[in-house]
Amino acid sequence: MYFYKTGIAQIDGVSGGIEAGTNILLLAPPMSSAEQLAYAIIKPGPGEYSIVLSTNERAAEVVDFFKSAGCDKKFIGVIDAITKSSTPATADTPRLTFVSSPTDLTGIGIKFSNMIESIFEGTFADGETGLFPPPIRFCVNSLSTLLMYRKLEVLYQFLHILTAKQKRIEGVAIYLLNNESFDDKTLSLIKQLMTGVIEVKVDGNDNYFRIMGIRGTQADWQKFTINKGQVTIVP
């Protein structure tokens, strides 16, 4: 069994990382550091790959974050669901792909499958290969935006398939959701598809998280900061 290191001592120290096949819901209010936390967790380790489905930031901005965190961009893939609506002629590259809008679940599904396929075939990283079978980290940033474009029932069905594929390829995935904009029914339905939940809160200028459902971790609130993709727990 492969374990994905997170850089968070509360996870790595207890169980050696997140178990392969885990799907995590990251619940957070707006204006928190949740996005940076998610990216920090899915930042690829040596020999690993990361894919981000971005409905909020352009592909170049996502890649810049990972570069600033010291990652090799050859192991980062982005499915960008915003650029194409303003720049229709934007063309796909092997690692940066574009769908016309977050409405386009057909396109998102295909781009995701194609990226996974190219990683397994060894054509993703300009001929460089990592570990095999390839450990793949995946982030959906964010479910909140997808829910603005598609109904909950449809998104649930889509996520049902996505989380199952994630398990099958033994990846780890994190899905961001704004917990202040959606009702309890929405949150509990989406939680059903997840293995664990990380919840973020903001108190004053400080960010806190707590982890639920990930083996060996405690559900206490932890104050944290993030700098260049590195999570630091503040005692």
Add this chain to the structure above:
Amino acid sequence: MISTGMVGIDDMLGGGIPRGSKVLYSMEPGVNGQLFMISAIYEALAKDLSCLVILPHTTVDAFLHDAANLRGSMLQITGRKIAFIDMIDRERIQRSAPTRDAAENEWRARINKLCKENQTEVIFGYFDVMYEEFGLERGFNLLESCPSDKTPTIIIEHLNFEGNHLLEQFIEKLSFDLVVSIRATFGLFPHFNFFTFVHTSWTPMQKRSVPFIISNGRIAPYIPKIVVTGPPESGKSTFVATASERVRSIDRTGLSDDTTPVAMDVGWLHWKDFDITLYGTPGQSQFDLSLPMILKNAMGAVIVVDVTRPDSFARAKHLITLISERRMPLVIAANKNDLPHRMNEVEIRTALDLKKNTPVFFISAKRNEDVRFVLESLVDFITQFSY
């Protein structure tokens, strides 16, 4: 008939799609099958049909660029009879219509107006957003309300999360004429795409699945393996070489300086939109142990027999028995018909103890047209065979 834009698939459907039909391309999430719909759009425009394309998930510009990337050439819309309703129109409707009923009326009004203005002959709809907003019957009813003089053909693509249950509703409640399900086997990643003709109203066709690959912007129905076998020196290697655009042969020179395959001949050909791989086996009985491996996943077989050598038919009969156990389409290529011989079809059938539905073709494996005719018949057989 309206072409699907894919010659091989048109042939399977008896020439294409009858005008006025309702067609569904059902897409399993994650499967790269968008070219089915796009091929039909390109073909309809090339035939100068008046089209309405409904794209609630994207803009016209983004769609045209995506289609060009998939197809390899830009869709030529200048001077063509084509109208669009896209994501921007949908957003306008959402903003202006306070209720679902009002939105439905607005959709209907726009579709009606464009259909009337253009005398639309084919409507292409990306349906899943309309299904989500209005449900199956009300959503589809919007497309059906097109007031053209002639009933337009309606072709929709739908991202199907609900599987066969939803397909049955398209067939039973909405009387769809053609339902094609586009799916993939998914292990670690999708490695095997295939389409299934779930239902056709105008031609009696059993439900059947055909693998496909995407090659140069085209859907290529893919027959991954046709096995060519027969007694030694019956002409199998010649058959594979004549049929193939590319061929690899693993040979060993025999005592008589003839080359006899001791592994196999492998040939590839692209024909009538199909990509086909031929595997020619050695004919000697000592290779029978490897035959099950070679036959594994084969979709059909050609038995090549030498009509000048009735003494070799016992061996051919044994090979037919081995293949029949696998239950796959089988044809007999009675080779060397250009040389003097006495065997007629009845004698061949008797000698090989053939079933009535096993075709026998008299050929010369050196003649391309003979070999292609055998393959054409076998492909036809394969595409109608219920595996």
